[in-house]
Amino acid sequence: MRRQWEPAMRVAEQAGCVVSASRAGQPEAGLWSCSGVILSRSPGLVLCHGGIFTPFLRAGSRVLTEAGASFLPGDSCGDDLRLHVQWGPTAASPLGRVERGRPGLCTPQC
């Protein structure tokens, strides 16, 4: 059964990434993050969920439910939006690890 899934697992893990959004100069103001899919590597194009952008929308989240809106240009969000994308290693990449705090998570004994 595992063999059946292996090729799909490899593609999924190589395409997977995590996207975080924060405000320039105010990292303590909050960090919004979600998952994403790497659509293209050259140039790098990533598709992720739009929920993390609502706090940055210049016109507020109501603009998302305006009739007929099916897309909004990138400058619909304020200039203080800072985005970062992180993805898994390829076998060859010798880069150092990044430590991040783990606010709000714990592993209670079941």
Next chain:
Amino acid sequence: AGLEPSPPARHRGPPLEPPHPAELLLLLSCPDFRAHFASLFGSEAAEQWRFASAAREEEVSEDEEEDQLRALSWFALLRVRHGLEEEADLRGPALAVVPLGTVPKGTPLLACGSPFGSFCPDIFLNTLSRGVLSNTAGPLLLTDARCLPGTEGGGVFAVRPAGALVALVAAPLCWKAHEWVGLTLLCAAAPLLRAARDALRSLHPNTTSLAALLPPELGAPWALPLQDPGPLWAAAAVLVEYGTVWGSGVVVAPRLVVTCRHVAPREMARVLVRPTTPKSAKIWGHVVFATRETSPYDIAVVSLEKELEGVHMPVPTEHFHEGETVSVVGFGVFGQACGPSVTSGILSAVVQVDDTPVMLQTTCAVHGGSSGGPLFSTSSGDLLGIVASNTRDNNTGATYPHLNFSIPITVLQPALQRYSQTGDLGGLRELDHVAEPVRVVWRLQRPLAETPRSKL
């Protein structure tokens, strides 16, 4: 949380890439997804439904929850200036996208996302979850692959062709009337990428060229729209309506449907049966038998006023194999709004009394409305049982959709056959007189080792 480069080895394989800056090209939404979302979750059902929030440190206020509901059907296209290009040749073939409407229900799916988003990428980055395509309503898809907050935006991939992108996670956790549904809401990738192409072309001259770089949709034979939306055996599931009550049922003979007593409680009552195919068909029937309230077997049998055509009659099994992969097909959660949902799991327990199976337990996601629906062996397609109930903890009020109980078809088959062939209800009537140990099992009590002795 700050970034602290540090040397220790990563817990899962080679070290992570550091986060790379990116820019927002556009926010996009699939209007058809929103339309289906509104029709399935909007209007009167709205207050019953809640969806998980995107991963965030503080509690979510009502306003923010409203924000997130508005954003639920929105996605974002980003450009990453550096980092990905260097690896372009290291990573296998480019992504391909499965065309909309070509993945049948019950198809295995693989979800890949990062629970809690960027809080713990060392531990949670690109975590996998497996399930099946449970239901579809246009580009709005449902899977029983379990996902957590933070996996919004994660990819959902097909097993065949390996790693073709089917959808993105829109809402990982859904609650209906405070009951965790155990299904994940997805938006199909094909219409989303079409919307992205259109937007890139109309947005700005220098983004037009990017449209050509988005992954293509698979051509034939994958592009052939589905003839039959699901595995053959799934078509045996029917919707049963009795007044305002509805539930599921399964066709066991061209003019015979089995459902639960609590769906169609009264003998001679007239019920409406809606088969999965053809979609629009409605067939009246009447209840020829329903067990009494005192019977642990919650069963009713409906005789149809005319034959059901073109439906594959399920083969009743004679054996049960604990641990085997099973599927439940039922109208839970959405009922009449769209066809039956398929959820997958394993046969987690076969409870026996005197070496006879009297109860089946599975790990499939079973919700209100699935009662009376069929439990199938995924590999053989044989009918294993009739779903009767899931589990609620009376102390906490929590419902556990993934612990549910079915009546083994071996309990019913002889009596159904006798009625089918002779019209004799005798065998079915015996379901009202089952032995005490069986009643004890269905009362979820420990079967008595031996009858307690009087102290006198």
